Amino acid sequence: MNAPRKLAAGNWKMNGLRADVQEARKLAAEFPSSAVDIVLCPPATLIGAMAASLIGSAVRVGGQDCHVAASGAHTGDISAAMLSDAGAHHVILGHSERRADHDETSVLVAQKARAAHDAGLVAIICVGETEAQRDAGQTLDVVLGQLTDSLPERASATNTVVAYEPVWAIGTGRTPTLEQIAEVHDALRANVPDRAIPLLYGGSVKPANAAQIFAIPNVDGALVGGASLKASDFGAIVAALGAA
Template identity: 55%
Template sequence: MSSTQSPRPKPLIAGNWKMNGLKASASEFGNIVAGYGAELRGKVDLAICPPATQLVPFAVVALGSRISIGGQDCHVKASGAHTGDISAEMIADTGATHVIVGHSERRTDHSETDAIVRSKTEAAWRADLVAILCIGETEAERRGGTTLAVVDTQLAGSIPDGATAANLVIAYEPVWAIGTGLTPSNADIAEVHGHIRQRLVARFGAEGARVRILYGGSVKPSNAGEILKIADVDGALVGGASLKAADFLGIAAAYA
């Protein structure tokens, strides 16, 4: 039971394919669809966020499977002279239902601030997409003991008013654990997730108790069972391990 004493939300395992995936990748996604049987569907929700070039074909393959498709980023505007960008409305038009915002690679590589992430979250809601909003500290911030302060700042600055369990998912990803094979201790994960839950409840009341909080950062089948049992960990945002059906389904199977 979480620190709020509320029933845990149905878990979500979301795969972020990042800049990976060509047409041939549809077959691997097809294996994920094929492996998402009735027993697993009853216990855990699945989502895959492929590169923008694969949103339409993946949405077609996913039809009838109950696997959600999401974008990896969106522009704050619905349309306009923004060469190379994709709007939330365009993502929704492909049949996708989710979009990742505020991933640390966007915050770092594209200098995205909390204010920008907040605007992108509002854009996602404008297009009736679920925003998977990423937060997390760097290694220097962890070593400096400011993790919870960093999380507080990102939560306050990135989440607009009006958040609900239906339109928002939080993904806590310690930046230093993404793709490195390193993970925080279970106690560290529990502390941060419990702190996030408290902040969500303080701001959004009962809805905050129901918002799913995912853990991300080198999640794989070998450690998923342990991590996903931690209080207030309502699933995972998976990077590299989501590219292989066996690994991704292996993580989801922690709930089987």
């Protein structure tokens, strides 16, 4: 079995203006080449500008969502083909904020992932439990259920990444114990259809804790939120992954 590729993915969420593309250029300058994959996922308004500024660099660009349809009467939505045309290589799907704020189901996430694959994009599919589910001892049932229902039948290491993000750790500064992270990642590795699919951890990842997290077996990288907005912070996380 081929070892999963290491990936550091940054999710800018609804942050960033044109002036902030300079942070992507700073990151690319810090890593003119890289042993790990690096992806930045800015708001849709910045994808084209960021992709253009990173041509020839080791840093790739991704989107934060896509529609299931390739085109049509879907005001305000963006298709996977449009993301690809703008220069995106990856797309985040099923993030807990999309699941909560837009009532996205795992079935819908799988449909979006199929659309992403059809457009040649790598789908970063997110799974994770709420604090109530964690406290009720339902973590593995919830996470593995989301995994099963969110992965399309063609999911493989060439077109899919899985990111475990405990909802209660996103943007809160709280992080699960290393043992809790290991338990979930071991279960995910045992249940993904292609054992070489990279498994990322997300949820308050920062330079101070990145090395410890990357030392956990079956953690192949991170999906980083706030700490990906500044090249200095995200660069330190990328460096820790490269050293793991």
